[in-house]
Amino acid sequence: MGDYGRPIEFGISVVPTAADLLQTRTTVSLADTLGLDLVGIQDHPYQWRFLDTWALMTDLLARTTRIRIFPDVANLPMRVPAMIAKESASLDVLSGGRFELGIGAGAFWEAIEAMGGPSRTPSEAFAAFEEALRIIRLFWSGERAINYAGRFYSVHGLHPGPAPAHRIGIWIGAYKPRMLRLIGRLADGWIPPLSSYAPPEGMPAMQHSIDESAQAEGRAPGDIRRIYNLVGDIKDGPTRGLLQGPVVYWVETLTRFALDLGFDTFVFWPSTDPIHQTERFAQEIVPAVRTAVERARTSSVKAG
Numbered sequence: 658m659g660d661y662g663r664p665i666e667f668g669i670s671v672v673p674t675a676a677d678l679l680q681t682r683t684t685v686s687l688a689d690t691l692g693l694d695l696v697g698i699q700d701h702p703y704q705w706r707f708l709d710t711w712a713l714m715t716d717l718l719a720r721t722t723r724i725r726i727f728p729d730v731a732n733l734p735m736r737v738p739a740m741i742a743k744e745s746a747s748l749d750v751l752s753g754g755r756f757e758l759g760i761g762a763g764a765f766w767e768a769i770e771a772m773g774g775p776s777r778t779p780s781e782a783f784a785a786f787e788e789a790l791r792i793i794r795l796f797w798s799g800e801r802a803i804n805y806a807g808r809f810y811s812v813h814g815l816h817p818g819p820a821p822a823h824r825i826g827i828w829i830g831a832y833k834p835r836m837l838r839l840i841g842r843l844a845d846g847w848i849p850p851l852s853s854y855a856p857p858e859g860m861p862a863m864q865h866s867i868d869e870s871a872q873a874e875g876r877a878p879g880d881i882r883r884i885y886n887l888v889g890d891i892k893d894g895p896t897r898g899l900l901q902g903p904v905v906y907w908v909e910t911l912t913r914f915a916l917d918l919g920f921d922t923f924v925f926w927p928s929t930d931p932i933h934q935t936e937r938f939a940q941e942i943v944p945a946v947r948t949a950v951e952r953a954r955t956s957s958v959k960a961g
Contacts, residue, residue: 661879663921665950667943668695669935670729670886670926673707681713682720684931689721691939697729697759697886697924703768711744718752726752729886729924730759730830730848734766734774734782738789738810739817742796746821754822758793759848759884761830762786783835785809790827790843797821828884837863841870846882846922857899860918884922885914890929891937904941911942912949 669688671681685696696717700710714726726748731741741760749756762782763769770776777785788807795803796817803815828846831837832855840847847867849855855863868878889900889907896902900910914920923946927934 659919660916660954661883661919661921662954663879663882665915665947666694666922667938667946668693668697668724668922668924669931669938670697670699670924671931673698673710673713675706675708678708680931682717684935685717685724686720687932687935688939689724691936693724693935693939693943695757695922695924696724696726698726700728700730700732700735701765701768702732702735703765703772711748714748714756715751718748718755721755723755725755725757727757727759727828730761730828732763732769733760733786733789734763734769734777735772738792739796739812739815741789742793742817745793745825746797746819749821749823749825750819752822756821757826757828759828759830759846760789762836781809783839786836787839787843790839793827797825826882828882832863834866837866838870840881841867841872841876841878842874844881846884848884848886848924850886850888852888857914857918860920864919882922883920884924885918885920886924886926887911888926888928890927891934891942904937904945907942908945908949911946912953915946915950916953 669684671684688696698710698714701707702709710728714728718726745756745758763777766776788810792805792810792812795805799820801816803812803817805812826845828848829836829840829844830848831840832849849863867881871878871881887900891904891907892901893903896906911923925938
């Protein structure tokens with residue numbers, strides 16, 4: 658485990674709060690203009706302050722021209738997998754291939770149940786999630802009709818379509834061992850949160866679990882994207898904690914995350930002032946990290 662050599666990409670996360678819609682639109686337009694690669698949006702439909710994430714993604718894709726957008730991560734229990742596949746393909750077509758699918762098995766089960774969704778045990782959530790992944794893949798397979806009979810989800814003689822504009826990546830948000838092995842077997846990417854559940858020091862063991870599972874399935878570990886959600890603030894002056902510090906600290910930290918921990922994609926969740934923080938991230942940190950990673954990779958090749 659270490660640097661997988663994948664191209665480095667950068668994005669931001671915006672909170673889908675209805676009261677902050679103008680700020681969200683401005684932030685995403687700025688990210689698009691400044692050349693960032695991705696926008697991630699959390700999906701908690703039972704949160705009364707939030708707009709529906711899928712409706713918001715449609716709005717933002719229509720207002721941008723190049724940036725890609727993904728749910729970070731889609732709430733599977735609130736939607737059947739065939740509908741997730743349909744919505745994803747539709748957004749991809751409407752945007753000219755600028756949609757990716759981040760997805761999770763579910764959390765906050767009481768809130769999900771309160772909105773009419775299921776309440777599942779961890780074992781049930783895992784089994785339902787694997788079934789959903791297989792149906793989504795089938796939906797995008799190009800087959801004229803698809804069938805799948807599962808314990809939680811089934812489709813019978815379904816005619817899928819439209820086809821996505823590009824091969825949509827399925828990026829899984831998870832951090833527990835069984836889900837990590839599933840990522841190695843089936844996913845295009847992994848999205849852990851930077852939190853007490855997935856701190857930097859815990860990444861090598863998690864990456865190793867994904868890699869072992871991928872290799873057992875005959876897959877190359879480097880084919881799996883590694884996306885790190887980064888909550889923090891760019892602040893001049895002394896470093897005040899993890900991802901709370903000046904530009905030089907951010908550049909050194911993200912470069913280390915890429916070269917030592919194997920991450921290739923960084924999605925910044927600003928704690929404050931998202932418009933200004935997005936501007937600083939895109940202009941001061943992103944180019945410096947790209948340069949530092951490329952320099953280190955070039956030196957490694959020459960040394961080898």
